[in-house]
Structures are given as C-alpha cells and as structure tokens.
Amino acid sequence: MKTKSFQQKVIFKASPEDVYNALMDSKTHSAFTGSKAVIGKKVGDQFSAYEGYITGENIELVPGKKIAQTWKTTDEGWPGEHFSTIEFIFKKTKEGTELQFTHTDIPATVKADYAQGWEDYYWQPMKALLEK
Secondary structure, X not given: OOEEEEEEEEEEOXXXXXXXXXXXXXXXXXXXXXXXXEEOOOOOOEEEEOOOOEEEEEEEEEOOOEEEEEEEEOXXXXXXXXXXXXXXXXXXXXXXXXXXXXXEEEEHHHHHHHHHHHHHHHHXXXXXXXXX
C-alpha cells in the first residue's frame, strides 16, 4: 500500500499547556469536537475520539511540548489494521502557541480528506474553544 504524509502549522492564542490539554483531556476534547472522546494519560494508553471513529495509542507524551500517537479511523477507505502516526509539537510564541502537526503513513488514496479534516474538525473548533 502506498502511503503519504503531510504537515500543518497552526497558531493558537493560548499557552502550550492549554493546547496540549485540549487534545489530551477527555472532557475538553469532547467539548471542542462535540463528540465523545476517551483519552488515556500515559504512554501505552489507548484513546478514541468521535465516538470510536478515531482510535490509537499514546507513544510519546511530554506535557506542553509534544504528543505522538498511532492513529486510525473506521472510514471504508482505511485498511482495517493499518495505523498511521500523528505528532504534535508545541512551541511558545508571542501570540501563544505554534502547533506543528505531522501525520504520516496515511493511505495515499485518502490523504487529501484527512488534511482538510484536521483543519475542519480540530484546528477551527480548538481555536473557538481556546480563544474565547
């Protein structure tokens, strides 16, 4: 299977700790997505978001600095046992936080959908929650 990757950069008017916690706290994650999320707090813990549509495992956690996770979805274009990798790097800036996001090992046939999905279903609602 051919795979693709992409990177995105997003600026939040919030601290790196607040951005990290929005992604890693089940209650806050559920609030900005409007859908149930269950997220373990330690390396090796599982997570799910959008009521099980997205699942994976925490592989590296550095509070306020970095999150790395395996990631897959239940979309029909996604091979059942295939996991991609997502990585969030948080950098403090004058404005708040620069989030550098990388998503690797995405099945090539669905890559464009996921790049837009992060914008629509994560960055925009996170900004709305964190910047009010």
